[in-house]
Amino acid sequence: MRTYRDLFAVAEFRVLFVSQCLTMVAAATAGLALGTIVHRETGSAVLTGLSMFGGPIAALVASAFWLSASDLVRPRRALVTVASVIAVADLVQAVPGMPWPARFGLLAAVWLVMSTAAGAGVAYLADLLPHEAFVLGRATLNIAVGSMQIVGYGLGGLLLVALSPQGLFLVAAASAAAAAVLLRLGLADREARATGPVVRRTREVNRRLLGSPVLRPLYLSSWVPNGLIVGCEALYIPFAGERAGFLFATTAAGMLLGDVVVGRFLGPDTRDRLVNPLRFLLAAPFLLFWFDPHLGIALALGFVAAIGYADSLPLQERLLDRIPEDVRGQAMGLRSTGLSAGQALGALVAGATADLLGIGSESAGRAMAVMAVLSLLVSLALVPGLRRSRRHAPAAPEDASYPTSAS
Numbered sequence: 001m002r003t004y005r006d007l008f009a010v011a012e013f014r015v016l017f018v019s020q021c022l023t024m025v026a027a028a029t030a031g032l033a034l035g036t037i038v039h040r041e042t043g044s045a046v047l048t049g050l051s052m053f054g055g056p057i058a059a060l061v062a063s064a065f066w067l068s069a070s071d072l073v074r075p076r077r078a079l080v081t082v083a084s085v086i087a088v089a090d091l092v093q094a095v096p097g098m099p100w101p102a103r104f105g106l107l108a109a110v111w112l113v114m115s116t117a118a119g120a121g122v123a124y125l126a127d128l129l130p131h132e133a134f135v136l137g138r139a140t141l142n143i144a145v146g147s148m149q150i151v152g153y154g155l156g157g158l159l160l161v162a163l164s165p166q167g168l169f170l171v172a173a174a175s176a177a178a179a180a181v182l183l184r185l186g187l188a189d190r191e192a193r194a195t196g197p198v199v200r201r202t203r204e205v206n207r208r209l210l211g212s213p214v215l216r217p218l219y220l221s222s223w224v225p226n227g228l229i230v231g232c233e234a235l236y237i238p239f240a241g242e243r244a245g246f247l248f249a250t251t252a253a254g255m256l257l258g259d260v261v262v263g264r265f266l267g268p269d270t271r272d273r274l275v276n277p278l279r280f281l282l283a284a285p286f287l288l289f290w291f292d293p294h295l296g297i298a299l300a301l302g303f304v305a306a307i308g309y310a311d312s313l314p315l316q317e318r319l320l321d322r323i324p325e326d327v328r329g330q331a332m333g334l335r336s337t338g339l340s341a342g343q344a345l346g347a348l349v350a351g352a353t354a355d356l357l358g359i360g361s362e363s364a365g366r367a368m369a370v371m372a373v374l375s376l377l378v379s380l381a382l383v384p385g386l387r388r389s390r391r392h393a394p395a396a397p398e399d400a401s402y403p404t405s406a407s
Contacts, residue, residue: 002133004264007140012128015186016121020141022179023083024148025155026172030090032156032245033168034107038100039237045364046351049234051104054347056340058108059115063337068202070119070329071193076183078117079124083180085113090173094166111340119333123193126320126328135271135317139263142312143256156245194326205330209323217385218319222312222335225279225382227342228375229305231350232286232368238354239364243295250299254306262310271314272391276383282308283375290369292362318389346371 008014031052038044038051070078089110093103122138129137156168194201209215233251236244258278262271285305293301316335323331350371357363 002136004136004140007129007133007137010128012187013125013137015182016125016128017141017144019079019083019179019182019186020121020144021148022175022182023086024145025151026086026090026176026179028148028151028248029156029159029168029175030093030172032160032248033165033172034093034103035237036160037103037165041100044351045235045238045354045367046348047100048237049231049347049351050344051100051107052234052237052347054104054344055107055111056337056344057111059111059118059337060341060344062112062115063118063202063334064206065199065202066116067118067333067337068194068196068198068205068330069116070123070333071327072195072198072201073117073120074189074192075120075124075329076187076189078120079187080180080184082114082117083176083183085110087173087176087180090169090176094169094173096164096166115333115337117333118336119329119331122316122332122336123329124187124190126332127190127193131320134320135268135313136263138316139259139310139313142259142263142310145252145255147252147256158245160242160245193329202330205327206334209327209331209334213385214388215319215322217382218315218322218389219335219338221275221279221379221382221386222315223338223342225282225375225379226309226312226339227344227346228349228371228378229282229286229308229346230343231346231348231371232289233302234347234350235354235364235368239289239361239368240295240298241361246295247299247302251302251306254303255309258307258310259313261307262313268317269391271317275311275314275318275386276379278308278311279379280308280376281305282311283372283379286368286372288369289365289372292365318391322389 008017035048035052039048042048089106092098092106125137125141126134155171159168159171210219233248236247240247262274262278266274282305285301288301289298316332319331319335320328350367353370354364354367357366
């Protein structure tokens, strides 16, 4: 299974792909709507960034207790529940006049629910496809993310001219509801991957995953440099105002290009060697935002930087090669939850930095450059640890010492 034709011949993969598209349209339009409302009401870069990227902080707290539900709950049920909750939450967000603290509370509640199924989709994909096709499948779903972010942010930016932010929330709710229906009708009802007490299993598996000297650098490399650069993106609205939707869209286009090239055209060994160069590419272009570039230059810089997000593909490939099947959902869910939480914290740090530097696009641009420097420094510090998980490096004994489904 090496081509897109082979991949899309699998009916359940088509369902995952289309539902991913619908979910990302919902996320992009709802995030733009909420960020616009909060920025208008507060004028705070910190709160604006948190409104768009802060929800995963709640999921990070929950991941210490419930993350193993990704393996203990039937995957179709988990995926349908999450899409349904998102649809209902977007409908509630569309109520006019709701104070922004209440909107933040609703956002946190949604992410608490999402945390229980954080790894269900990736684990379902790994079960569905042959092992050698996982990266192509994951890259193709990432293409859905990138392309639908382009559609969602671009459409959202245009709709904000004609509609209120509440109207965008209705678009998001309809998209998420359609995803829930498609998942319910199009996926097989597979058995849960494991059994056991949720809280005890979650803590034990998390401890072993994060305690591994081989796996820990993979998790940190997925979470921290990426999160700091998403902090840059959280400043797009303070930097570009109502034109921020175009910045989000071109950034998504760069991410799409990276996933296509790395996921479809590069072999496993080449992907593996590009882990560090891609992480450096992700941060370097944002250094130039210190000089408050014109919007056209900013669009080009965001596009080039976002190609570096493709580092997630070889990092996930390394992780999947090192974990047993009965903790696959939790292991990938931990990566996903930490990634989202890192992005939320990056948004918080970036917003605080921008507020300290002043008001306006120039302070936002300089804050982006600061975040890029931090990302590059972290990436450099993680280079030695990543050598332990290289493609042809020997497996360490502790990588196999996870609790089984009987734990």
